[in-house]
Amino acid sequence: MNILWDTDPTALERYRFALGSDTQALPSAALVARALHDNVGIQQVIIGPDVALDEACELAEAARLDRPEMGVILMRRRMDVTALSQALRSGVREVVTSEDHTALVDALRRSRDLTQRLIGHSMGTPAKEGKVVTIFSAKGGVGKTTLATNLATHLAKSGLKTLLIDLDLAFGDVAISLQLVPTQSIFDAVAMSGHLDEAGIAAISTTHEDSGLHVVCAPNDPGDADRIPPGVSVELIKLARQHYDYVVVDTPPSFTEHVLAACDLSDALVLVATLDIPAVKNLRVAIDTLDMLGSPRDARIIVLNRADAKVGLRAEDVESAIKEQISVSIPNSLTVPSSINRGVPIVLDDPRGSVSVAIRQLGDVHIRRRFGEELNGAPQRRGFFRGRS
Ligand SMILES: Nc1ncnc2c1ncn2[C@@H]1O[C@H](COP(=O)(O)OP(=O)(O)OP(=O)(O)O)[C@@H](O)[C@H]1O
Ligand SMILES: [Mg+2]
Structure with a gap:
């Protein structure tokens, strides 16, 4: 162009x-x-x-x-x-x-x-290998989208070139959570299938102005979800990791073919649970499924969301049920729904709040450090003409 x-x-x-x-x-x-x-x-x-x-x-x-x-x-x-x-x-x-x-x-x-x-x-020359981070839970409503949007916003705000992909193809609400009005979505990648390139990703993504995060949104029409072959998301993720530092993937609450492919391509898999028996049971089943598929254990990061809810189940109970350690606990807070309703990620809306602190801990300690990033003096990309407006 x-x-x-x-x-x-x-x-x-x-x-x-x-x-x-x-x-x-x-x-x-x-x-x-x-x-x-x-x-x-x-x-x-x-x-x-x-x-x-x-x-x-x-x-x-x-x-x-x-x-x-x-x-x-x-x-x-x-x-x-x-x-x-x-x-x-x-x-x-x-x-x-x-x-x-x-x-x-x-x-x-x-x-x-x-x-x-x-x-x-x-x-x-060797392509840059950005890291793919998928957020998953086999149960709905546990906070996947909250986590994906805030983690991706935090990474982008830290100066890392970050793409968030909404793989909840039928009911994705990343766009609404970030108050984006996308003109294009992952559905538009179908037409470019087989020859998607960097310009193609730019064409189907929408920029979140406050953070610089790029977002590939789910289709506007849920009916289009079935018309997106899994190969399209595979091609998108594989290409995106060559051009971005981080590719964060939000998912629906089930192992669709798209989700399985994303898990397969992921360098880190964030599994989300809450303090309720169905969520813990589903997490156990998800972990068993991932084991069966040969997904590497050391790529998993367990996050307990709404961790301080007084519901009779404790974090230790969750750990012993799933036989894995919880890496990050995110507190329950009314600031989360209110930030979602305003369309402003909580890491920007309430950066000092305990939820934001926990999400930054996930991003910095459990993701960036894991990939060998030195956090003192975060890498600030030069950003082409970013200073001008
Ligand atoms: N730490 C928290 N404290 C309070 N409310 C929260 C917290 N995390 C998420 N929520 C609320 O829980 C609801 C579900 O969150 P979210 O949409 O992120 O879940 P999800 O796993 O993506 O759901 P779905 O499976 O339907 O896509 C939202 O209303 C959100 O405001
Ligand atoms: Mg969601």
């Missing part, structure tokens, strides 16, 4: 022939910065003749470091040597005069070729 950065609203029509249909026109540096931040599929930025040279060079310089495969092409009304050398020094790939559409077509072709070669080169 191309971006045409031009202050003239009619520019896209004028250059359409040269730039092709997969081009979005944007009038300001801030909007271009935002588009580049949100859409990793942008491969060429073409800068119109009226954009100030310094602004254009600033973008080229930033792109050279953060997105070296992306091409920046600059149009000027007249060529002058000073502008030309300043532009090329900053990393602009090509400079053309705005009236010469043939030169623009040629420059774009050369730049695209170079982009493809650079992408091909980077594909030869």
